[in-house]
Amino acid sequence: MAYIDVRTKACPDIGIDAYVRNLTSSYAGQSDETYVVATSVLMLMLAVGFLALSLFSRVANLSSVHHPLGRLLLSGAISLFLPVMSYLFSEAKMPHGCMESHSQSPGVRGGSRTPELPPRAREILTWMLLVELLRRKVEAVNLVAEGIQRYIGVFTNGATVAWLGYLVFTNVRGTGRVAVFGFLWIVCATKWVQRFVFAKVLKHSLSYDMxxxxxxxxxxxxxxxxxxxxxxxxxxxxxxxxxxxxxxxxxxxxxxxxxxxxxxxxxxxxxxxxxxxxxxxxxxxxxxxxxxxxxxxxxxxxxxxxxxxxxxxxxxxxxxxxxxxxxxxxxxxxxxxxxxxxxxxxxxxxxxxxxxxxxxxxxxxxxxxxxxxxxxxASPYFFVVNYLVVPVVVCCLCATTTILSGSGHVLFAFHTIKADNYAIRYGIFRVLRCLLERALTSPQAFFPAIDVIISYLLFTAFFLEQLIEFVVFLLSNWFMVSLLCRYIAKSQWRHRSVFPWAVRFISWARRRLRPPSNITFKQFSVLSSFWHPAMLPSASLPREAKPSIVKRFRLAAYGHDGNDDNVIPDSVPLSKGRRALEMPGRLQYMHLSWFCNIECVAEAILTWHIATSLVEMKHPHRKRKGIPDVVATRLSNYCAYLVGTCPELLPGHQEGTKRVFSNMKKDMRKELGFWGYHYPSKHARSNKMMTLTHDKLMPDHQDQDESMTVVQKGIALGKALIEAISKGSDQPVWELLADVWVELIMYVAPSSGDQHVKGHEEALARGSEVMTLLWALATHTGITRPPPTAVAVEMIDDGICLA
Incomplete structure (x- = not known):
């Protein structure tokens, strides 16, 4: 690199040009300059990712669970981070004409001739320490792993912390610099010790593991x-x-x-x-x-x-x-x-x-x-130890490290923290502003400015993470329950004004900072373009659907909607929608009952979903009493989302469900054509489907059930419902569809097999799925679905597939 000695007028007194030369001298004119630039760009992306995860993943709901997609991306980057950065650190600490490489730091006493660590190497070491501090953002606090699995991650992180400590205390020179890097390493070591204690103590705890x-x-x-x-x-x-x-x-x-x-x-x-x-x-x-x-x-x-x-x-x-x-x-x-x-x-x-x-x-x-x-x-005792005592201990350890780095010279040691660290000496925001101004007049200052921005972003992400952790802990359901249980168990606490006041204050803060309990679920429609699950929109569970769902559970439990215990349980078994057609006043819809007799529940869901989507396009939402159209369409879109992206939560074999959904997409492409399948709007696709006049689209002929595809069944059912609306009001049809979808979502809720239980366990990483809520209710109340009347077995090339 060639240097242009152009002074910035805004920052003439802090030696910004010398700082830029120090940062770039370790790789100026060397063959690895491209790798250094690429490293800066990738580190910037990683720092922005950490900051975004802190700002947007939990601020909205103050949850302690990250979305698995963000954790997956960052964990992959972190797994490659340490070996790559260790190599770059070893390269950066080799002197390549660095101005400070053999100079004596102000914090070095006694005229030590030990080579000073170049600025670029110190910067890389700072990144390594900060990323290690942020590692917890992508690693769950695993309280349930068995045996050695519980400690694999802990000891892996322990080895990383030990390696970073070796790099810090064998390479960094200067009392002030040793103190600052020692601060960061002590915090890393403290976080690791906390995690080890969590894993060790809770292993035999009757309150947690056992x-x-x-x-x-x-x-x-x-x-x-x-x-x-x-x-x-x-x-x-x-x-x-x-x-x-x-x-x-x-x-x-x-x-x-x-x-x-x-x-x-x-x-x-x-x-x-x-x-x-x-x-x-x-x-x-x-x-x-x-x-x-x-x-x-x-x-x-x-x-x-x-x-x-x-x-x-x-x-x-x-x-x-x-x-x-x-x-x-x-x-x-x-x-x-x-x-x-x-x-x-x-x-x-x-x-x-x-x-x-x-x-x-x-x-x-x-x-x-x-x-x-x-x-x-979460508990009052843990709050005091983790958030009051531990920070005090860390501060004492940092002060001890500073004094030891200055060989016992207390005042000198603390003075060199400012003297030996350029950013602390002149102010971190002032240095950043001057670097950005310098980058406008000299290209050589651009990547040093990026490197400093990376460090600041990582520091910001770490401090935000600590703040969010404290707020999440304080306002968590766990801490509130812990406070309430101590309030209830100890009567003397109830007569002290401080404790009830604290509970009321936290309750007030929870109402202000935590959103109300709003159950949301993903929405997918076959009439829309097929997007990645992470990009699908969400909607709230309609208020009108909640009592309908619980009442249906009572019907399955008691045989009616009241509290008469003399009725035989399970006298109204769950169905794939047939009960909705058999309700009083709906005899005119009984010819559609064969659409409810489809053995594969995934096929039944997609059939009724296509029909509901066609009715929605023909008769869109209107403000009416009870809004059954909103209930029907949202439950329909959610069930279609389960078929397409969460087959493990549905009854039957996962591979069979995936095959049904894949065949449905192929049939849609066949019926609509390439352009009609990929590019038109929902209305255009709906109109195209309504114009199909295939001979099989005859809903009154039940003998054609096996020969019709899912798409053809859905179109036939949709046409029949639209025809029923043309003979009267759309209100009865929407009420029918709402009841059918309550029946369907109730039918798929109970699951007793280990495969489906594991599916719900894995779904917990994404948050609260509505299906997991209903599965929990079915598990508590002992409600099950009727056994299948038949098992469809299809011979395939690799063996037998259960539909």
């Missing part, structure tokens, strides 16, 4: 007491929650010893005052009122009670995720009555309350298995 087995033992004992006639099982609906002994927190205090036929010997629940149950939470709200509390905490904020219920249900559902023994029928019956009778109230928007509880329960599951922050450890 909790699923403990809860199974507790529920067995609870069901045994109910069978022996302990009051609570025959309570009226309004009293079921007040008498519920599902444990919310403190169950580890019940353990007497790890022995006995069920794994643990447990103390009697009534003898352990620190155990908080659902019933205890609900009863306290009435006690607060009776005691004359002017501002009762739980009574005035009932969502806190429901949050505790979500925690209790989360602990029950964990047993299914971790392959514990299946729940007994007595337990599912008890849980069914608790949710569908005790919680669900038709006159109090009970459907929304039930789904709110389930949504919080699935959020607990998602954060437990995929959190990048230790929110599952």
């Amino acid at each position: 909790n699923a087995g403990l809860v199974s033992c507790y529920m067995d004992q609870m069901m045994l007491q109910l069978r022996q006639g302990v009051p609570g099982n025959d309570a009226p609906p309004e009293e079921k929650l007040k008498r519920c002994d599902y444990v919310v927190m403190g169950e580890e205090k019940l353990v007497s010893e790890a022995s006995g036929p069920r794994g643990y010997r447990l103390h009697d629940l009534q003898k352990v005052a620190t155990v908080v149950t659902v019933g205890r939470v609900w009863r306290l709200a009435d006690v607060e009122v009776e005691e004359g509390d002017a501002r009762p905490l739980l009574k005035s904020n009932p969502c806190l009670k429901r949050l505790c219920l979500s925690m209790a249900l989360f602990k029950l559902l964990r047993r299914r995720i971790e392959r514990q023994p299946a729940m007994a029928k007595e337990e599912t019956d008890h849980c069914r009555d608790l949710i569908l009778q005790g919680l669900f109230k038709e006159d109090e928007d009970g459907g929304s309350l039930v789904l709110e509880v389930l949504n919080n329960e699935v959020d607990f599951l998602s954060e437990y298995y995929h959190s990048v922050h230790p929110v599952v450890l």
Whole structure:
């Protein structure tokens, strides 16, 4: 490189030109200059990625779970980062005419002749330390891995931290520079120690790793007491929650010893005052009122009670995720009555309350298995240790490192922090501004400016990450439940104004910073262009759909919509839409029932989805009472999304579902042609499909079912529905479609096989899927789908495929 000695008038006193020459001298005129430039560009992309992940991935909902796509991209970059940067560091520290290569740093005492580390090498070392600090952004706090798997990532990171420490303390010279790099390394080492402690301590914790087995033992004992006639099982609906002994927190205090036929010997629940149950939470709200509390905490904020219920249900559902023994029928019956009778109230928007509880329960599951922050450890004690004590210890270690780097000369050591570090001496923002101004007049300053920007972006991402972690922890559901359980378990805390005030303040902040419980799901339509799942739009679950879904669960559980326990359970089994056609006043639609008898549920979903999409294009949304068209179209698009991108959440074999969706796309391309399939608008594609007059599009001839493709079935059904609308109002047809889609989404919700349970477990990394909410409700209440009437077996080249 040739240097142009042009001074910037804005920054004449900070030696910006000398700083630029120092940064570029280690590779100026060398053959590796192209690699250095490429490294700067790639590092800029990585820094922007970290910053974007901090700013946009959790600010909207303050979640501790990253989207798996962002984590995948950054984890791939990080896996290659250390070896590449270690090589570039070794190259950069070789002197290539660097002005500082053999000069004595102001922070070096005694005339040391040890070569000074070039600025470019120090910059690369800074990047390595900062990226290591940001590594947690893409690695979950794994609390459930078994055996050596739990420690593989921990010891891998430990080796990385040790390697970085070796590079820092064997290469960096100058008291001030050693102190600054030592600060960064100490923070890296502290983060690693924290992660190691989390993995080690929680391995044998009854509150975390071993909790699923403990809860199974507790529920067995609870069901045994109910069978022996302990009051609570025959309570009226309004009293079921007040008498519920599902444990919310403190169950580890019940353990007497790890022995006995069920794994643990447990103390009697009534003898352990620190155990908080659902019933205890609900009863306290009435006690607060009776005691004359002017501002009762739980009574005035009932969502806190429901949050505790979500925690209790989360602990029950964990047993299914971790392959514990299946729940007994007595337990599912008890849980069914608790949710569908005790919680669900038709006159109090009970459907929304039930789904709110389930949504919080699935959020607990998602954060437990995929959190990048230790929110599952949230408690007042952990808050004090992790966010108050640990920072003080780190500061003390940093001060000790500074003093040791100055050989015990305290004032000299702290003075050289500013003297030995150019950016600290003149101010980081001033240096950046001067570099940018210098880059406008000299091309040689452009890439040094980029390198400095990278360092600043990484520093900013790290500080944002720490701030967001603190806010997420403080406002997390875990911390709120922990506070509430201590408020309930210790009566003296309830009479102190400080603690209720703290709970109310956090509740107020949660309402301001966390969005309301709004259940959203992805929307996919066959009439739109086929996009990547990450690019699909989302929509909220319609308010009108929530009570319909919960009522359908009650029909499947009790045989009717009320609370009469004399009706035989499962007297109204789940169906693929047929029940919606058999409802009173819909006999004119019974000729469409053969579309509900399609054996493969993926084919049934796509058939009704195509028909619903065609009706939507012909008769778009209008403001009407009940808006059944919104319910129908959103549930239709979500079910189509499940078929296309989440086959593991649907009944049947995944490969069979994928094959059905692939064949549907081929049939669409065949019917519409290349240009009609890829480029037209939804209306153009809908009009093209409506003009098809194939001989097979005859919905009244059921004998043609097997010979028709999914697309042809959907078009035939859509035409039949549109014809029905032409004979009257579109309201009855939309009401029919809304009921059909409630039936279909209910039909696919129950799953008992390990394959589908694993699918829901993997889906937790993406957040709360509506199907996972319904699966959780079906698991708690013991509702299942009818067994298939037949199994379709198709011979293929590689063997047998089950449809």
